[in-house]
Every structure is written in C-alpha cells, then in structure tokens.
Amino acid sequence: MLQLKDLPDKAILEKFASRYPEVDINAVMQFLHLLGVASELSLGLDKFLRRHDLLQGRWWVLILLMREDNFMSSPSKLAEQSGVSRATMTGLLDGLAREGLIKRIVDEKDKRQTQIKLTKQGQQKLDDVMPDYYQRLGQLMSAIDKEEGEALMNVLAKLKQNLTIFD
Amino acid sequence: MLQLKDLPDKAILEKFASRYPEVDINAVMQFLHLLGVASELSLGLDKFLRRHDLLQGRWWVLILLMREDNFMSSPSKLAEQSGVSRATMTGLLDGLAREGLIKRIVDEKDKRQTQIKLTKQGQQKLDDVMPDYYQRLGQLMSAIDKEEGEALMNVLAKLKQNLTIFD
DNA sequence: GCATTATAGTTAGCTTCCTAATTTTTAGTA
DNA sequence: TACTAAAAATTAGGAAGCTAACTATAATGC
Incomplete structure (x- = not known):
C-alpha cells in the first residue's frame, strides 16, 4: 500500500500538468488523500496490534x-x-x-x-x-456524524464499482 | 495493508456484539469499508503499474x-x-x-x-x-460529483485528526 | 588536535505479500 | 480399472516493508 507522506500540492500538480496535460488535479488530490488516510489508519492499526503481539x-x-x-x-x-x-x-x-x-x-x-x-x-x-x-x-469514527458517514459509504460504493478502470 | 474480501455483515457483527458489547456496528462497517476500498484501489493501481514493469x-x-x-x-x-x-x-x-x-x-x-x-x-x-x-x-473519480468530493475530503481530514486514537 | 557525537547510507535478518511450480490426494472417465 | 483432471496445501524465489546494527564521514567541543 502506497505510504505517501508528502502529497503533492496544487503547485506541484500544476507543474506536472504542463508535462502531462491530461491531469485532473482534483481527481488526483482526492484519490491520493483517500489512499493516504487509509494507509495511515492501517499503520495506526498495526501499531495498536503490535502492542498485543499481533x-x-x-x-x-x-x-x-x-x-x-x-x-x-x-x-x-x-x-x-x-x-x-x-x-x-x-x-x-x-x-x-x-x-x-x-x-x-x-x-x-x-x-x-x-x-x-x-x-x-x-x-x-x-x-x-x-x-x-x-x-x-468508536472514538475514531465519532468524529463523523450520521450524514457524513452515509455520504462516505456512498462514495466508497461508487468508487468500488469503478475499480475495473485499472484493468 | 488489510485486504479484506469478506467484510462482516450486520448478522456477524451482532454475533460479535454478544461477545464484545462495546462494538459500534456502524463505526466498524464504515472503517472496514474505507480500508477495504482503499486496499482494492491500491491493488488496482499495482496491476496497472505492473503492465508497465513498475x-x-x-x-x-x-x-x-x-x-x-x-x-x-x-x-x-x-x-x-x-x-x-x-x-x-x-x-x-x-x-x-x-x-x-x-x-x-x-x-x-x-x-x-x-x-x-x-x-x-x-x-x-x-x-x-x-x-x-x-x-x-479522471475516469475513476468522475463517478463522484463536486459536493461528494468535497464531503469525502472533509471526512478524510477529520479521520486524520483522530489518528492518535490508536496510540 | 583529538575524542566524542551525529548523520547518511547500507547491511542483516525478519514479516507479509506475490506468482509459479510441486506434492499429495481425490474425482472423473474411457 | 487405470489414466487423467482437479483440488488443497506447501515450497521456492522474489519484492517491499520493518528495526537494529554497522560503516564511513563530518561536525563539535574540551
């Protein structure tokens, strides 16, 4: 899993856009943030489990x-x-x-x-x-309310349907 | 990174709830779906890159x-x-x-x-x-519109702030 | 000026993942 | 019945991650 600490900002993506004009800056930012946060959550979980020798x-x-x-x-x-x-x-x-x-x-x-x-x-x-x-x-997810949670699940389902795009 | 294919459904989580009453079923479902979709996206990216020997x-x-x-x-x-x-x-x-x-x-x-x-x-x-x-x-992310994209980034930011919960 | 400490990078040994090949056993078929 | 297929698990070899230990070089301080 990609473990990106230093996500590109708009300035960097605009530089890339001059070399690769097909880039959709918002799409890239959203995708990388999703992978980045998931990766950090996963690492957090690892750390937690390691304290239990798992x-x-x-x-x-x-x-x-x-x-x-x-x-x-x-x-x-x-x-x-x-x-x-x-x-x-x-x-x-x-x-x-x-x-x-x-x-x-x-x-x-x-x-x-x-x-x-x-x-x-x-x-x-x-x-x-x-x-x-x-x-x-429970504490982690308490940061997001009911509507936000539903919106998240909705977006995730849509992305899941589009997975074949990498094939 | 966790690669879960067979996420628990409500029935399974309710079974776990009888052994572990502290479980918040919605929290678990949202968390696992987030990690699951991110993991599948990451695997899709892997597959794509492998075709370019990367x-x-x-x-x-x-x-x-x-x-x-x-x-x-x-x-x-x-x-x-x-x-x-x-x-x-x-x-x-x-x-x-x-x-x-x-x-x-x-x-x-x-x-x-x-x-x-x-x-x-x-x-x-x-x-x-x-x-x-x-x-x-661009194609992948075209599934979600502007508002959904902003809501997603918002939720991700909140989760990121809560990362210390695993410490 | 020389001894200590800090820094950059690598090496060693482990885990978790993969694909491909192998082994053992069962099932299907001529 | 004997031959071939399929299936379950493992082994072999490789990539990418980790921590801890090591090497070489540079900086610091008495």
Missing part, C-alpha cells in the same frame, strides 16, 4: 475463525475471505501455529484438506484485543 | 524525482517524502538503479551523501505511464 494479517485470520460456530475453517476458505493467496495464508498460519493461537488438524475424510481451529489461547488473545479495538474504533 | 514504491520514487527541478534528490529526503524507512529506500533505489531508471552520484563535498538522479530512461518511463494513469484516474 499483526494485521494474523489478527484478521483469528477474527475469521471466531466467526465460525465451532471456531474452525480451512486455509483455502480463510485465504479467500481475507483476500490473500493460499501461499500467503500458509505463512500466516505457520506464524499463528507457532504462537499456539491456532492448530492444524488433518481431515481424515479428505487428506488433502486441513482444518484450522482457533485454540483457547487464540480466543483469549481476541478477548484481550477486541474490546479495546472496538472502543478505539 | 511497482508502487518504485513508481512513487520516480514521481518524487520528477518533481525536482534538476531531477535530483537524496535517499533520506525520498524516504521521508514517501514515508518509508531509509533501509527500505535503499532497496527501492537498488531496484531502480538496476533497471537504469535512476543513478547514484556520490556527493564530493560530503561523502556521506549520495545524490539520486532520474535518468533519461526514468523520465521516459514516467512519460509512458503518467498520461494513461491520469486519464484513468
């Missing part, structure tokens, strides 16, 4: 397991849900297993498959983290 | 150099502007130098310092990429 990728896997009734899932399903490759999921699960937060159970019916189970320690880890996380998130 | 980190360095009047800067300054560590910048510059897009010039006045210069090939690379990039960005 990282975003691993933490998200724990949450996905917590969603399941028996706290079990499979690497493929987890990869799909979290939007990473199965290879990446293998690495995340390696880390979580090393820390005892999940365990792998070979499926005896189909030996290609592995069941992933959230351990007691994994549940405990989430119980430590989530209340604090939800409380901070 | 990656986000390296591309951003080229742009920062293009901003400068003589196309020159220093590793420290570039690291600061792009929000990565100096160690990471060393790696990015290694890659760019290997491809001939930048070159390193030792500063004879202060031999600790290195000047980084955008080569002709580096300029050419940007000239290949930027018009297409700006044109697509």
Whole structure:
C-alpha cells in the first residue's frame, strides 16, 4: 500500500500538468488523500496490534475463525475471505501455529484438506484485543456524524464499482 | 495493508456484539469499508503499474524525482517524502538503479551523501505511464460529483485528526 | 588536535505479500 | 480399472516493508 507522506500540492500538480496535460488535479488530490488516510489508519492499526503481539494479517485470520460456530475453517476458505493467496495464508498460519493461537488438524475424510481451529489461547488473545479495538474504533469514527458517514459509504460504493478502470 | 474480501455483515457483527458489547456496528462497517476500498484501489493501481514493469514504491520514487527541478534528490529526503524507512529506500533505489531508471552520484563535498538522479530512461518511463494513469484516474473519480468530493475530503481530514486514537 | 557525537547510507535478518511450480490426494472417465 | 483432471496445501524465489546494527564521514567541543 502506497505510504505517501508528502502529497503533492496544487503547485506541484500544476507543474506536472504542463508535462502531462491530461491531469485532473482534483481527481488526483482526492484519490491520493483517500489512499493516504487509509494507509495511515492501517499503520495506526498495526501499531495498536503490535502492542498485543499481533499483526494485521494474523489478527484478521483469528477474527475469521471466531466467526465460525465451532471456531474452525480451512486455509483455502480463510485465504479467500481475507483476500490473500493460499501461499500467503500458509505463512500466516505457520506464524499463528507457532504462537499456539491456532492448530492444524488433518481431515481424515479428505487428506488433502486441513482444518484450522482457533485454540483457547487464540480466543483469549481476541478477548484481550477486541474490546479495546472496538472502543478505539468508536472514538475514531465519532468524529463523523450520521450524514457524513452515509455520504462516505456512498462514495466508497461508487468508487468500488469503478475499480475495473485499472484493468 | 488489510485486504479484506469478506467484510462482516450486520448478522456477524451482532454475533460479535454478544461477545464484545462495546462494538459500534456502524463505526466498524464504515472503517472496514474505507480500508477495504482503499486496499482494492491500491491493488488496482499495482496491476496497472505492473503492465508497465513498475511497482508502487518504485513508481512513487520516480514521481518524487520528477518533481525536482534538476531531477535530483537524496535517499533520506525520498524516504521521508514517501514515508518509508531509509533501509527500505535503499532497496527501492537498488531496484531502480538496476533497471537504469535512476543513478547514484556520490556527493564530493560530503561523502556521506549520495545524490539520486532520474535518468533519461526514468523520465521516459514516467512519460509512458503518467498520461494513461491520469486519464484513468479522471475516469475513476468522475463517478463522484463536486459536493461528494468535497464531503469525502472533509471526512478524510477529520479521520486524520483522530489518528492518535490508536496510540 | 583529538575524542566524542551525529548523520547518511547500507547491511542483516525478519514479516507479509506475490506468482509459479510441486506434492499429495481425490474425482472423473474411457 | 487405470489414466487423467482437479483440488488443497506447501515450497521456492522474489519484492517491499520493518528495526537494529554497522560503516564511513563530518561536525563539535574540551
């Protein structure tokens, strides 16, 4: 994810416009600010999780397991849900297993498959983290009121529909 | 950066709410959607850049150099502007130098310092990429009108002010 | 003038992500 | 039944990020 600290101002973009006249300055500013703020929020979340000895990728896997009734899932399903490759999921699960937060159970019916189970320690880890996380998130989002929140979701949905533009 | 494909719906969040009553469901949905859309935009940008044999980190360095009047800067300054560590910048510059897009010039006045210069090939690379990039960005952002754009920037600014919440 | 401190950059070792190739097992078909 | 397909997971190799430690050079201060 792009981590831009020094976003271009109007002056810089006007300089670029002389070399690249197709630039729409407002479009660029909005796009970069969106990516920039999201990136900073993500880094903030990282910092928060690191205090609990967690990282975003691993933490998200724990949450996905917590969603399941028996706290079990499979690497493929987890990869799909979290939007990473199965290879990446293998690495995340390696880390979580090393820390005892999940365990792998070979499926005896189909030996290609592995069941992933959230351990007691994994549940405990989430119980430590989530209340604090939800409380901070509530504070963060309290900065924007109901109308602003709805407008934000609306804009995000429109951008999501336009994602194919990069194809 | 969190890459969530399977965002929680209301039903899942209500399940979590029974275990973690502090959850503000709207706050969580807005936050995750913001990070999710930003992440997808970032991946779209990656895909686009890959077609030009570029990656986000390296591309951003080229742009920062293009901003400068003589196309020159220093590793420290570039690291600061792009929000990565100096160690990471060393790696990015290694890659760019290997491809001939930048070159390193030792500063004879202060031999600790290195000047980084955008080569002709580096300029050419940007000239290949930027018009297409700006044109697509214009299309992407055309989905949102003036008022929506201003509301978005407003919300982003408020969230940015609240970043310390994760500290 | 020389010892200490600060600065710029790199190196080393780790994590998390990727794609592509490989292994093992199951399913489908001729 | 045996051969081929498909599927699940892992491994291999690479990029981009981090922190911490190191090297070389410059600046400071007694």
